[in-house]
Amino acid sequence: MGTSLGAFPSSSAAGVKLLNGQYEVLTALPLPGAGGGLPAFAARHQPSGRTDFMAVRASPGAPPRANALARLEGEVIPGLLTPLAHGPGPAPEGGEAYYVICPEPPGPSLAAPAASGSPWGEAEIVHYVLRPAAHVLEALKSRGLTHRAIRPDNIFSGGAKNPVVLGCAWAAPPASLQPAVFEPPYMAMCAPACRGEGSIADDVYALGVTLLTLALGRTPLAELDTEAIILRKLSRGSFEALAADAELPSLLADLLRSMLAEDPAHRPSPALLLDTSTARSRKVTTRPPRRAQRPLTLNASPVWDVRSLAYQVATHPEPGARMLRNGAVTDWIRRELGANQMASTLEELVRWRAREGGTEDRRADSILVLRAVAVLDPLAPPAWRGILLWPDGVGPALAAAMAKGNEELAELRDFIISHAITLWAAQQGSRVDATTLRQQAQQMELWLRARDWETGIARLAYALNPLMPCASPLLRGRWVISAAELLKALDAAAAQPEVRRLAPMDTHLAAFIAVRQDHSFYLDVWEAARAGAPARLVLAELNLLVAVETRNNLGPLPQLSAWVGEHAKAALELWHSRTRRAALQQQLQALATGGRLQPILTLLDDPTALQADAEGLQHALARIGEIDAELAQIAAGSSTRAALAERIGREFAAGATLAALTAALVAAALG
Amino acid sequence: MPKSARRLDTGHPRSLLWVEGALCGIAAALSPGTALLLVGLLAPGLVSLALDGAPGKPMARAVLLAGVTASISALRQLWLDGASLDAALNLLEDPLRLGTAWAAGATGWLISELAPIITRLLLDARSLIRAKELRAERERLEAEWSLPAGHPPPTSPPPAS
Numbered sequence: 001m002g003t004s005l006g007a008f009p010s011s012s013a014a015g016v017k018l019l020n021g022q023y024e025v026l027t028a029l030p031l032p033g034a035g036g037g038l039p040a041f042a043a044r045h046q047p048s049g050r051t052d053f054m055a056v057r058a059s060p061g062a063p064p065r066a067n068a069l070a071r072l073e074g075e076v077i078p079g080l081l082t083p084l085a086h087g088p089g090p091a092p093e094g095g096e097a098y099y100v101i102c103p104e105p106p107g108p109s110l111a112a113p114a115a116s117g118s119p120w121g122e123a124e125i126v127h128y129v130l131r132p133a134a135h136v137l138e139a140l141k142s143r144g145l146t147h148r149a150i151r152p153d154n155i156f157s158g159g160a161k162n163p164v165v166l167g168c169a170w171a172a173p174p175a176s177l178q179p180a181v182f183e184p185p186y187m188a189m190c191a192p193a194c195r196g197e198g199s200i201a202d203d204v205y206a207l208g209v210t211l212l213t214l215a216l217g218r219t220p221l222a223e224l225d226t227e228a229i230i231l232r233k234l235s236r237g238s239f240e241a242l243a244a245d246a247e248l249p250s251l252l253a254d255l256l257r258s259m260l261a262e263d264p265a266h267r268p269s270p271a272l273l274l275d276t277s278t279a280r281s282r283k284v285t286t287r288p289p290r291r292a293q294r295p296l297t298l299n300a301s302p303v304w305d306v307r308s309l310a311y312q313v314a315t316h317p318e319p320g321a322r323m324l325r326n327g328a329v330t331d332w333i334r335r336e337l338g339a340n341q342m343a344s345t346l347e348e349l350v351r352w353r354a355r356e357g358g359t360e361d362r363r364a365d366s367i368l369v370l371r372a373v374a375v376l377d378p379l380a381p382p383a384w385r386g387i388l389l390w391p392d393g394v395g396p397a398l399a400a401a402m403a404k405g406n407e408e409l410a411e412l413r414d415f416i417i418s419h420a421i422t423l424w425a426a427q428q429g430s431r432v433d434a435t436t437l438r439q440q441a442q443q444m445e446l447w448l449r450a451r452d453w454e455t456g457i458a459r460l461a462y463a464l465n466p467l468m469p470c471a472s473p474l475l476r477g478r479w480v481i482s483a484a485e486l487l488k489a490l491d492a493a494a495a496q497p498e499v500r501r502l503a504p505m506d507t508h509l510a511a512f513i514a515v516r517q518d519h520s521f522y523l524d525v526w527e528a529a530r531a532g533a534p535a536r537l538v539l540a541e542l543n544l545l546v547a548v549e550t551r552n553n554l555g556p557l558p559q560l561s562a563w564v565g566e567h568a569k570a571a572l573e574l575w576h577s578r579t580r581r582a583a584l585q586q587q588l589q590a591l592a593t594g595g596r597l598q599p600i601l602t603l604l605d606d607p608t609a610l611q612a613d614a615e616g617l618q619h620a621l622a623r624i625g626e627i628d629a630e631l632a633q634i635a636a637g638s639s640t641r642a643a644l645a646e647r648i649g650r651e652f653a654a655g656a657t658l659a660a661l662t663a664a665l666v667a668a669a670l671g
Numbered sequence: 672m673p674k675s676a677r678r679l680d681t682g683h684p685r686s687l688l689w690v691e692g693a694l695c696g697i698a699a700a701l702s703p704g705t706a707l708l709l710v711g712l713l714a715p716g717l718v719s720l721a722l723d724g725a726p727g728k729p730m731a732r733a734v735l736l737a738g739v740t741a742s743i744s745a746l747r748q749l750w751l752d753g754a755s756l757d758a759a760l761n762l763l764e765d766p767l768r769l770g771t772a773w774a775a776g777a778t779g780w781l782i783s784e785l786a787p788i789i790t791r792l793l794l795d796a797r798s799l800i801r802a803k804e805l806r807a808e809r810e811r812l813e814a815e816w817s818l819p820a821g822h823p824p825p826t827s828p829p830p831a832s
Contacts, residue, residue, distance in 0.1 A: 576816045620816045627805045627812075634798045634805075641794040649787025650729035656786075657736035657779050664740040668747055 020085035022046055023101045025055040027092040033112070034105050036154035036167040037177035041092075043101055055089065055099035056171040058467075060479070061403025062193060062396065064100055064171045066466035068145050072170070077139045079132040080147075081105065081156075081168045086467075088479040095477030098469065100171040106158030109167070110214065111151075119217035122249040126276055129155070129214060130255075132163035133207050137270035141200040148174035148198055150206035151182045152213055173396030174198060180226040181219060181242070182209045184262065185233040186379050187390075188226065189311060193400035194381075194389030201264035204273070208259030209242065216246055234307040237288040238262060254280035263379060292336035298323060306337060310376035313369055314383030321365040324372050325350055345375050363418055370420050374427035382424040384415040391421045391437055394444065395464025402461050402471060413457050416444045447515070452527060458511035459523070472508035474499055483517040484552035487545065487560060494559035504563050505541035513544050522547055538571040542601045549597045556595025564600060565592025571604045576617040580609075704759035708749050711763040712742040715776035730783045737779025741772040 018024055022045055029042040035056040043053040058064045064086060072082045081102040091097035110129075120129075133150065140147055149169030154177075156165045175195040180188035184205045187195045213219050220242045221229050232241040238260040248256065255276060261267050272279045288305075295302035296309060299316040303309045309329070313320030323329050324346065334343040349371050357364030366385050373383045381390045387408065389397050394412065401408040415421075421441040425434040447460040462468060469479040470486060480489045486509070493499045505526070514523035522544045529540035542564065549557070565588055572588070575581045584603065591599045699706035710717065716735035723731040745762050752758035762768055813820060 576818075578815050578817060581817075617816050620812045620818070624809055624812055624818070627809045631802055631805050634802045637798065641798065642791055645791030645794050646787040649785075649790045650725075650727075650733075650783060652786040652790070653733040653779070653783035654729060654736070656782055657733045657740065661736050661740040661743075664743045668743045 017090055018046055019043075019055065019087045019089040019099055019101060023053065023055065023085055023089075023099075025089040025099055026051075027090060031104070033109055033153065034156075034167075035171070036149050036169060038168075038171050040168075041099075042104070043099075052104045053084065053101055054104045054168075055101050056168045057091075058098040058100065058171040059403075060098075060469050060471070061400050062172045062176055063399050063465045063468040064098065065169075065174060065197075067197075068170050069100065069467070071143050071145060077136055079136045079163060080139070080166045083168070083170045086170075088481075091477075096479045098171075098467070098479045098481075100168060102168045102170075105156035105167060106162070106165055107156055109153045110155045110157060110164065110210075111153035120214040122215070122252050124161075125211050125214055125252065128157070128162065129164050130207070130211060130276070131274060133166060133210075134270040134273035136166050137200055137203050137207070138274070140203070141270055146174060146198055146200055147203045148195070148206070149177060150203055150210055151178060152210055152219075155210065173393075173399070175202070176396065178206065179219075180229045181221050182206045184264070185230045185238065185311075186262075186381055188233075189230050189314070190381055190388045190390060190393060191397070191400070193396040194387065194393040196390035196393035196396075198390070198392075199264055200270060201267040204259050204267045204270065205238070205261075205264075207273075208256050208267075211252065211259075212243055212246070212248075212256055215248055215252055216243075220246075230311065231308055233262075234311055235289065235291070235305050240288065251276060251280055290337050292332070294336060296323075296328070296332040296336070306333065306339065306342070307377045307380075309333075310373045310380050313376065314373045314380060314388055315386055317366065317369045317383070317386050320372075321369050324368060325353065329372075342375060346372055349375065363414065366414070367418060367420070367423060370424055371427055374424050378428060378431060382415075382420055384418075384420050385411050387411055387415070389415075391424075391440065394421075395461070398457065398461040399465045399468050402458070409457050410453075413448065413453055416441065416448055416460070419445075452507070452530070455507050455511050455523070455527060458508055459515055462512050462515040470508055470512040472506050472512070474502060474504070474506065474509065480512075481516075483513055483548045484554060486512065486516075487548055487552070487554055487557055490545075490563075491557040491560040494563040500563050500566065503541065503567055504560065505544060510544055513548055517548050517551060533573070534570045535573040538568050539574075539601075539605050542568060542571070542597065542604065546597045546601045557597070558593065558595040561595050561597055561600065562592045564597055565589065568592075568600055568604055574604070574610060575613050577613050580613060702754055704749060704754045704756045705746065707756060708745060708759040708762055709742065711759075712745060712769065712772035713738045713776070715773050715780070719776075719780065730780060733779040733783035734776045735779070737782070738772055738776040741775030744768075745772065 016024055024044045024046055026042040026044060031040040031042055031054050034040040034054050038059075039057040040054045041057070042051060043055040044051045045053055069083050069086050073086070074084065075082050083100050083102055085101040086099065088096045089099045133155070137147065147166055147169045149172075150166060154167035154169070156167055158165070173193050173195070174197050175183060175187060176192040178187075178192075178195075182205075183195070184202055187198060187202060190196075209220070221232065224232065229241075235241075236244070239257045242260065243253070243256060255268075255273070258266065258268050258279065259273075268279045289307045291304050295304050297303070298309070298312045299319050301312060303312050313324070313329070320329075327347075327350070330343040330346045330350070333339050333346070349368055353364050353368040356367075369385075370383055373380050381388045387397075394416070398409070398412055401412060419441060421444075422434075422438045425432050425437040428434065444460055444464070447463045448456040458471070462470075467481050469475075469481055470489075474493050475486075475489050478489045478493070480486050490504060490509075494504070510523050510526050522540070526537070526540040526544055529537040545560075545564065548554075568588060569585065572581045572584055575584060587603055588600065591603060695706075713735060716731060716738040719734040720728060720731040723729070745768050749758050749762055752761075812818070
């Protein structure tokens with residue numbers, strides 16, 4: 001792209017945070033259009049001094065693709081901007097951001113005015129776009145990966161008659177930045193975060209639309225909104241919808257017809273695309289759906305075919321469920337489309353719905369819609385209360401919903417605990433691996449299981465998104481993805497007085513530690529402690545933090561230990577002996593300045609000392625009982641003392657007078 | 672209540688009363704002077720003997736013993752003077768001798784009345800000190816073991832009446 005870094009000073013000075021210890025993100029030097037829809041900045045490789053790199057910035061609600069980054073990092077695939085490194089770096093506005101380092105694009109994107117002004121010729125398209133891209137897709141396919149960001153503005157060319165380079169697709173969830181027109185309708189109907197990794201066939205589709213765009217010199221259906229594009233593709237088939245009116249070269253038309261097939265299984269593989277003459281001879285496509293004579297009106301929209309019906313039912317679940325239950329859908333299918341088998345299956349689903357729940361049972365309605373959509377259009381993704389998402393899109397969907405903090409989180413939770421994925425897979429037959437999907441769904445349920453649903457959903461989100469940063473408010477402005485970094489970030493955050501007023505643990509921190517450090521046991525203890533005494537909660541918090549500290553062999557964390565020390569005072573309430581508490585408090589103050597958490601926990605969570613303290617309390621209570629009994633005896637002993645005093649007094653009088661008499665007699669006798 | 676019955680209530684067997692009466696009669700017959708002197712000097716004791724209804728007659732006993740103590744020198748003088756009635760009357764006419772004997776009886780009465788009260792005061796004081804010690808220990812335990820003051824100790828023992 002030709003960034004000019006000549007005048008940009010080398011910041012090898014101390015204090016510059018290097019990404020992965022090697023790359024400096026030059027936030028003052030943005031690279032517009034280079035990040036495939038994400039902000040990108042120039043980056044400098046410090047060891048070599050090279051500056052032909054870019055840092056693509058991720059957003060917290062759309063975490064980078066951990067699987068792709070792990071498999072591609074350091075690999076070189078010609079024609080692809082492969083990731084070289086990734087990690088947190090400085091954000092232009094301050095704080096931290098997460099970047100994926102890639103080579104800088106070789107030139108402008110194909111969407112740049114110079115490249116997109118006039119239609120491309122067939123030979124140019126095949127030689128400089130189709131074949132290089134097919135090579136890249138084949139390489140990705142062999143690694144079990146997809147690109148999912150193929151579109152003109154993310155394909156770059158180093159100049160005329162140069163093969164193109166596919167841009168960076170690793171800093172955001174798969175296909176999350178793809179416009180609807182470049183995605184198969186069954187992907188486009190999902191929210192951007194819900195599209196999942198997909199398959200290489202989806203990349204072939206996107207490549208097909210890209211080729212069409214280049215051939216036309218404009219983006220097809222640019223005048224339509226997303227829903228209109230989806231409905232047009234569903235009702236006519238993608239090729240017809242996109243290229244019906246276009247005059248395309250025959251080779252390209254044949255290729256696009258198969259590349260834009262609705263069914264991913266009907267699209268050619270990347271390897272096949274390398275041999276265009278073989279690929280064009282492939283004539284396997286899905287037939288457009290049968291159009292009814294009279295439409296079915298659903299949610300005030302006329303529906304003419306079964307795919308559009310599935311889409312409308314999926315996106316408008318309440319009227320859809322109502323029309324399924326009252327038989328309007330099955331009647332229409334049977335009468336207008338003659339699909340008796342499909343109608344019978346739907347009627348069976350409705351009967352199941354009637355058996356399973358009452359008329360107001362929302363979950364039973366949701367399951368009815370989920371299964372009905374799968375019957376109406378087997379290519380459609382699972383549909384749950386208006387949310388369409390592929391099973392492998394659950395993670396990014398959770399991350400997006402968590403960033404927005406909206407009600408979608410509760411719906412996604414219901415989606416998982418209602419076994420929607422398993423139910424959907426059961427309707428799919430051999431199209432999907434039902435066993436694997438069921439296992440994945442069970443694993444999700446396991447992560448989700450928690451006393452508090454917010455903790456469960458956070459735990460699931462962190463488990464499914466390895467590069468999603470901890471969303472704790474205590475770590476605002478920091479991108480923390482590992483438990484070891486978490487304590488360091490907390491140590492840094494503890495320097496802020498407003499943070500120190502809060503407890504050093506919250507739902508996000510606990511769920512994050514449980515997932516990233518595999519300490520679910522301490523999460524359970526923490527959750528149980530939340531309902532109990534503050535002292536127990538403090539110990540549970542400490543246990544979580546210490547579990548991270550001990551496993552990661554971290555250095556001193558003075559700010560964090562001081563912070564923990566302040567909040568750990570509540571744990572002293574576990575001791576009943578005031579003397580012991582005072583001694584512990586002194587020790588705690590000393591340990592809080594030591595920068596280690598383990599000694600604080602050892603001091604406060606000492607079962608032997610606690611047992612001795614409890615026994616001391618029991619002895620004290622017993623002694624108090626004795627004292628009370630003796631005091632009661634004293635209070636009630638007035639009459640006894642009076643009788644005793646009377647007796648003693650009389651005896652004393654008798655004794656005294658008798659003694660006097662004796663003395664007198666002795667005196668008389670002695671004369 | 673008949674007199675005999677009241678005397679029985681004091682615990683003296685009827686036969687013992689008769690023996691006492693007989694012995695007194697014999698003593699008076701053998702030495703009327705001594706008897707007269709004793710009756711005169713021990714009059715307060717004899718009165719208290721009649722009035723004291725307590726078992727064992729502790730007050731009368733103290734008065735009599737004190738009276739006898741003060742009467743020894745008079746009895747000795749009587750016996751030196753021949754123990755006649757005249758000698759007894761002469762001795763009884765001495766107001767100092769009679770007053771001393773009666774004052775001794777009064778002292779005996781005073782001792783018998785004050786001794787129980789003083790003893791009661793001492794016992795109550797000892798109980799108060801003990802209760803104070805116990806309450807202090809209880810408060811110390813409550814403070815040391817962070818116990819709520821939910822179980823107040825019993826009230827202080829009432830003062831001696």
